[in-house]
Every structure is written in structure tokens, then in C-alpha cells.
Amino acid sequence: MKIIHAADLHLKKFYKGRLPLEISNKLLEDTWRTFRDVANFSNEVDADIFLIAGDLFEREFFYLRDLRRFLNIIEDIKAKVFLVFGNHDYLSKDNLFLKVDLPENLYIFNSELDFYELKDLNTRIYGISYDSYKFKKDFSDVKLDKNFINIGLFHSDLKDERYMPLDEKFLREFNYVALGHIHKRAKVFNNAYYSGSLISLSFKDEGERGIIFLDDEKKTIEFKNFSRREFINLEIKIDKDMTFSEILKKVQGKISTENLYRITLKGVSHNKREIESFLRENLSAFYFEVINEITEERNLDFEIKDKYILDLLGTFSNSDIERDAREISKNYILEQYYGI
Structure with a gap:
């Protein structure tokens, strides 16, 4: 039977x-x-x-x-x-x-x-x-x-x-x-x-x-x-030094054109929104969604305009302790002085 x-x-x-x-x-x-x-x-x-x-x-x-x-x-x-x-x-x-x-x-x-x-x-x-x-x-x-x-x-x-x-x-x-x-x-x-x-x-x-x-x-x-296509949750880690083309190549390499993807972007970058827009315009798939969880790295020179504050932060050395102290100080200034 x-x-x-x-x-x-x-x-x-x-x-x-x-x-x-x-x-x-x-x-x-x-x-x-x-x-x-x-x-x-x-x-x-x-x-x-x-x-x-x-x-x-x-x-x-x-x-x-x-x-x-x-x-x-x-x-x-x-x-x-x-x-x-x-x-x-x-x-x-x-x-x-x-x-x-x-x-x-x-x-x-x-x-x-x-x-x-x-x-x-x-x-x-x-x-x-x-x-x-x-x-x-x-x-x-x-x-x-x-x-x-x-x-x-x-x-x-x-x-x-x-x-x-x-x-x-x-x-x-x-x-x-x-x-x-x-x-x-x-x-x-x-x-x-x-x-x-x-x-x-x-x-x-x-x-x-x-x-x-x-x-x-x-x-x-x-x-x-008997699957014809699958729904796939895909997590992509972005490195801050990656170019847009490298990010696209990384994502595209994990995609089959017959499946549906929910792509979650993680990592750190100056270009959070630009990366998402670039992928939406250039990625090839049957269907995909993008969930953008990239942490937008703060650009110190862009966000802090006060020369004296920049000079102050520039006095920290590159040792692990002072680099951490510089980051804490920067974030405090951004929050208290700039409201960021």
C-alpha cells in the first residue's frame, strides 16, 4: 500500500x-x-x-x-x-x-x-x-x-x-x-x-x-x-570599508532568482540610506524586501564644527584606553552640545 x-x-x-x-x-x-x-x-x-x-x-x-x-x-x-x-x-x-x-x-x-x-x-x-x-x-x-x-x-x-x-x-x-x-x-x-x-x-x-x-x-x-521557490530570511553583514559594488556582489551572490528574500542589513557605515537605495535599484531577484539595521557611523568632522572641540578630541592618542576615552567624549559632546 x-x-x-x-x-x-x-x-x-x-x-x-x-x-x-x-x-x-x-x-x-x-x-x-x-x-x-x-x-x-x-x-x-x-x-x-x-x-x-x-x-x-x-x-x-x-x-x-x-x-x-x-x-x-x-x-x-x-x-x-x-x-x-x-x-x-x-x-x-x-x-x-x-x-x-x-x-x-x-x-x-x-x-x-x-x-x-x-x-x-x-x-x-x-x-x-x-x-x-x-x-x-x-x-x-x-x-x-x-x-x-x-x-x-x-x-x-x-x-x-x-x-x-x-x-x-x-x-x-x-x-x-x-x-x-x-x-x-x-x-x-x-x-x-x-x-x-x-x-x-x-x-x-x-x-x-x-x-x-x-x-x-x-x-x-x-x-x-515539491518546492518551486522558497521564502528566505537573509542577514547580510556590512563592513564600513566596503564599496557599494562590493556590497551588491555579496548580496547578489547569496540570491537565487526564483526565491523571495527578506534581507536584513547589519554592520556599520557612513552610508546607511544610500546603501539601501543602491540595493533596491540594482539587486536582481524574483522578490526582495530590505530591512535596514545598519548602524550609521558618526562622522566627527561632519557633525562637530567647533574647531576647539575638534582640537581637544585630537589630543587623544591611539592607545586602546585613550581611543575609548575619545569615543566616550565625542558621544557626550554630540549628545550634550549638538543634541544628537
Whole structure:
């Protein structure tokens, strides 16, 4: 038996913040293309079961034409597809999936825990969908039939009471638990995993993204990377003696043109604002933001005009002690005399 475990596609996600519309649209299309890639992979490996663990789409922005596009992909998948809805796509009466005919290979769980039995695989798939943004159920009385392979499909935050937390005893009853909601993939127990979001959705989602692939014949559970591009937080240290061209070369050398970058500039320079402007005008990337945390070195000759004060500070030698004393004196004068 072979199983695909995916979650948190967030189809038609609205990207808040600084991202321009052109970039947002490309990211939205990335999700569709990646899901198609996963569907093709499922067929290539002859998967039996395809699990989607919630937050398939964003309710506010997902329309009938989007549903038809999704169902067209589902129809091409040879495996049986199982879907639960989470907090972003919960199964209320106005959910679009309740208004159309679904492909025969797609099964949707309702808002009460239930199972679907695959007799030829001696397997039961258990699942439950949210019916509102916040959702909680008690599964303490649930008993599984150990004569079957039992698989759980849940959208859950194990530590947040708002999003159907599940206790360890319940989870360990299953042969495998496919979890959604947390965007970073993680192993919870030997039998329970978060697959993470299908693609990176923000600068909080660093690292590769994709699915979990289970091959019961080989006894393997492995992550499969389907990333098209990544959100990367990049810190660049600026030396005060670096030229603008050297800074650009340093930053550009760390950038792949397909990824999105949040670049934090650190270090000391006389040209804090000029460096940022130069990078914005000359850096080549799919998308980047600049956070300028450069410390602007005070130029003594520029900031202090009084000849007598300059002469006084010039009397300090270059020994470590006197150099420190000169810096303390300079800063005191700037603060007290110039209000800087």
C-alpha cells in the first residue's frame, strides 16, 4: 500500500503585506502547478490513497471556477482521495463542495468522526471536518477495530484548544495519522506526522515544502520536496570599508532568482540610506524586501564644527584606553552640545 499525505494548500490565498499583485498571482499559480505535480507523482508511483489534511482553500477567495479546476485535477488521480476541511475551509452549509457533483474517487468527511473502509486493502480511513473556524471534539470513547489498518486524517493543533487538539493516547491507536494545520513538517510520534504546507506561504515558512510519501511494501515514510521557490530570511553583514559594488556582489551572490528574500542589513557605515537605495535599484531577484539595521557611523568632522572641540578630541592618542576615552567624549559632546 502506498499513501500520499498532503495538507494546507491554501488555494487562492490572499497575500497580505508588501507583495505586489504580480508576485502574489505567481505564488497563487505556483500552488496549483505544485498540486498538479503531486497528482502526477501519485500516479507515477501507483499510490492507493491520497490524503488531504485540511485548509485546502481560503473560503473568502475560492470560487466555483476554482472548485472546478481542483476537481479536474482530482479526476486525473488514480488513487482514492480523502479530504477533511480545517479552520480556513470549514464545512458550513455554504461550502461550495456541497453544491456540486463530486468525482467518484473523492471522499469528503463530514463534521462527525467517521471512517471509510477500503476492503481490498483491509484499511479504514478515519476523518472529521471542521464546521466552523474553531472546532473541538471529544474522541475519548472511540474504539478502533484492530483487525484493520487504521489511518487517521485530522486538521489539528495539538497544543491550541481552538483547533481540535488530539491527545497522545488517541493518536497512538492508529497505524498512521496524517495531520494538517501546522505549516512546518514534523514528526509527532512514530505513527503521526505533519506534512507541512504544500508550498511556502510566507517568510515564516522557511525551508523546503512538499508531501509525505508512505510505502508500506518498503516500510518507508519519507518527505518529498515539491518546492518551486522558497521564502528566505537573509542577514547580510556590512563592513564600513566596503564599496557599494562590493556590497551588491555579496548580496547578489547569496540570491537565487526564483526565491523571495527578506534581507536584513547589519554592520556599520557612513552610508546607511544610500546603501539601501543602491540595493533596491540594482539587486536582481524574483522578490526582495530590505530591512535596514545598519548602524550609521558618526562622522566627527561632519557633525562637530567647533574647531576647539575638534582640537581637544585630537589630543587623544591611539592607545586602546585613550581611543575609548575619545569615543566616550565625542558621544557626550554630540549628545550634550549638538543634541544628537
